[in-house]
Amino acid sequence: MRRCSVPLPHRPHSIHRPGSGLPLVAACVALLGTAPSWADTTWSTTATQAVINAPPTTHCGAKYELNFTYLRCFDPANVAALAANAPVHITLGLQLRNRTQLESYLHDVTQPGSPVYAQYLDRDTFMRDYAPTSEQVAAVVAYLSQHGFSGIEVASNHLTITADGTAGGVSSAFNLTMATLTDSDYYPPQFMVNVGPAQVPAALGGIVTGVLGLTDFLSAPSNHHADYQPPPDGPISSFGRNPLAYSTIYGADAVSTGHATSVGIIAAGDMTQTIADLNTFTDRESMPRVNTSVVKVGHGSLGAGGAQDESQVIAATAGQLEQMVFYAMAPTGTKPTQADVTATYNRAVADDAVKLIQTSWSLDEESSHLTGQQAIDDTIFLASRAQGQVVMATAGSAVFMDMQMFVPFAPPTAPSTSPNVVAVGGSQVTDDGASHWSSESPWYEVSYSADPGGRTYVNYWLDPTGTSTYAPIPFWQTSLGNPLPGSPQPPVTGRLVPDIAFDAYKNVPSNWDSTLMLPATSGARIIVNGAEQHLFNGSELASSIFTGLFARIESAHGNRLGLPTPQMYANFDTDVSPLHNLGGGTWNGAACANSGWTPCAGWGSLDMGKFDNYVTTHWGL
Numbered sequence: 092m093r094r095c096s097v098p099l100p101h102r103p104h105s106i107h108r109p110g111s112g113l114p115l116v117a118a119c120v121a122l123l124g125t126a127p128s129w130a131d132t133t134w135s136t137t138a139t140q141a142v143i144n145a146p147p148t149t150h151c152g153a154k155y156e157l158n159f160t161y162l163r164c165f166d167p168a169n170v171a172a173l174a175a176n177a178p179v180h181i182t183l184g185l186q187l188r189n190r191t192q193l194e195s196y197l198h199d200v201t202q203p204g205s206p207v208y209a210q211y212l213d214r215d216t217f218m219r220d221y222a223p224t225s226e227q228v229a230a231v232v233a234y235l236s237q238h239g240f241s242g243i244e245v246a247s248n249h250l251t252i253t254a255d256g257t258a259g260g261v262s263s264a265f266n267l268t269m270a271t272l273t274d275s276d277y278y279p280p281q282f283m284v285n286v287g288p289a290q291v292p293a294a295l296g297g298i299v300t301g302v303l304g305l306t307d308f309l310s311a312p313s314n315h316h317a318d319y320q321p322p323p324d325g326p327i328s329s330f331g332r333n334p335l336a337y338s339t340i341y342g343a344d345a346v347s348t349g350h351a352t353s354v355g356i357i358a359a360g361d362m363t364q365t366i367a368d369l370n371t372f373t374d375r376e377s378m379p380r381v382n383t384s385v386v387k388v389g390h391g392s393l394g395a396g397g398a399q400d401e402s403q404v405i406a407a408t409a410g411q412l413e414q415m416v417f418y419a420m421a422p423t424g425t426k427p428t429q430a431d432v433t434a435t436y437n438r439a440v441a442d443d444a445v446k447l448i449q450t451s452w453s454l455d456e457e458s459s460h461l462t463g464q465q466a467i468d469d470t471i472f473l474a475s476r477a478q479g480q481v482v483m484a485t486a487g488s489a490v491f492m493d494m495q496m497f498v499p500f501a502p503p504t505a506p507s508t509s510p511n512v513v514a515v516g517g518s519q520v521t522d523d524g525a526s527h528w529s530s531e532s533p534w535y536e537v538s539y540s541a542d543p544g545g546r547t548y549v550n551y552w553l554d555p556t557g558t559s560t561y562a563p564i565p566f567w568q569t570s571l572g573n574p575l576p577g578s579p580q581p582p583v584t585g586r587l588v589p590d591i592a593f594d595a596y597k598n599v600p601s602n603w604d605s606t607l608m609l610p611a612t613s614g615a616r617i618i619v620n621g622a623e624q625h626l627f628n629g630s631e632l633a634s635s636i637f638t639g640l641f642a643r644i645e646s647a648h649g650n651r652l653g654l655p656t657p658q659m660y661a662n663f664d665t666d667v668s669p670l671h672n673l674g675g676g677t678w679n680g681a682a683c684a685n686s687g688w689t690p691c692a693g694w695g696s697l698d699m700g701k702f703d704n705y706v707t708t709h710w711g712l
């Protein structure tokens with residue numbers, strides 16, 4: 092039955108291989124022949140679920156129902172068919188072959204004594220044994236072409252395909268209805284949504300993981316750049332820290348620089364000013380200039396953008412890098428979408444030109460899971476692990492604002508919930524005045540304000556941490572049992588976040604004017620447009636700090652470490668010598684333990700000088 096025949100009112104959003112499109116289309120037409128008709132097609136459902144369900148629905152009856160944890164019902168008058176010629180840009184995720192075999196290898200590659208220990212896959216081996224085949228890719232490309240998609244580009248590792256189509260083409264290709272949803276609770280109030288899950292013909296069901304780009308209603312991927320806080324009053328030199336201080340605070344001055352390690356940053360927009368400001372920073376600090384390059388991902392305009400924060404902190408904490416590559420999104424719309432972010436992740440993995448990949452982008456896990464992004468991204472990050480790349484993901488700085496007091500809690504964000512990344516949370520570090528570590532505690536800030544009407548606003552600044560709702564617990568975390576305060580047994584079964592934590596403190600006022608943005612007075616001082624005028628904080632700062640610090644460790648050990656979490660958990664259980672004690676804290680209203688892994692801050696932070704020796708002792712590398 093044709094799923095898109097829902098009762099909508101009749102009223103009228105990778106690596107390019109030159110010349111690859113037409114041969115793939117021709118090959119697939121030979122394989123599949125004429126596109127199957129709706130009536131004789133058996134459909135296979137992908138990981139991309141419906142945003143809203145058409146009536147009759149379980150809870151909303153004759154109204155449309157939001158396919159989300161919290162219930163929302165929408166009148167039929169608020170849902171209209173999207174104009175058939177409306178442009179839609181999509182990213183398809185393709186499935187790995189022999190995934191069970193790959194996961195077995197990824198277990199063994201982290202085990203000292205294994206025949207494959209620390210021996211990561213080269214490109215040819217990955218493509219031969221695990222990537223989708225050329226024939227599978229050709230079948231998907233031909234199917235998209237048959238439904239009017241153009242600009243089809245296949246990533247060189249075959250894990251993503253990007254394409255431009257129309258709402259009509261999307262609806263017919265994926266057996267759903269593209270619609271507009273009007274929701275007056277938001278501004279602007281109109282959104283694009285998919286009614287029904289994304290489906291593909293059964294012949295493609297074992298190939299296509301999901302389809303991104305079908306909605307802009309759920310939370311959009313974001314990073315700190317969308318939430319800049321105003322600078323503090325007075326000279327900025329009186330606040331925060333020079334980014335170089337973090338190398339001393341975390342004991343990295345005793346370790347050689349990251350001179351042999353390349354870092355990629357997932358960014359958006361034009362990087363010209365970012366690189367100019369990075370050069371200004373390194374020149375000012377008498378550091379070697381960073382060898383930089385920019386890889387544009389997408390066909391839109393680069394437009395305004397920047398990654399001054401991440402680039403300057405990573406360069407400072409690494410001391411020196413072999414190269415820094417900015418994977419810069421050029422979205423088709425005004426801001427990056429899930430389709431853009433995922434395609435950019437895969438470009439950094441498919442290129443396999445950098446050892447470390449830092450991302451400050453995050454999205455609430457339920458939205459990521461519902462759209463299929465979580466499943467697609469996890470496949471990409473599996474490939475990065477197989478190649479020995481390490482993805483550093485922020486745990487996601489959460490800001491809650493409400494009219495009344497409530498307990499601040501949210502599940503961890505994607506992609507930090509992927510078992511195939513390092514999830515970096517936030518802490519609050521203090522030093523002795525000479526940039527030597529003095530103490531550290533979990534990061535948790537709260538601010539209050541009353542508006543003229545007497546309502547109380549509350550802002551919470553913390554990491555959404557704890558247990559993933561959807562990602563399974565990896566083998567290296569199972570020994571933790573159930574470390575969540577106040578939680579009943581049996582042991583948790585979801586991925587636990589974060590893994591580690593570094594400074595994220597903002598130092599926002601405890602009382603503030605609700606009509607004004609909150610100024611932060613702590614963080615890393617960053618050069619923007621040639622002058623030091625911005626404070627970088629939150630767990631985005633934390634992930635940048637650790638990326639630069641870990642580049643030193645990789646360089647010192649021949650870039651052989653790969654994803655460090657399996658070894659970290661195995662050894663921190665019995666030897667905590669390189670860890671800083673963060674001294675407990677509170678999570679979801681309950682007290683965390685004073686040592687070991689906790690949802691307040693994971694394992695805490697590291698003394699990198701001690702950790703360098705620890706890697707030699709325990710990892711044998």
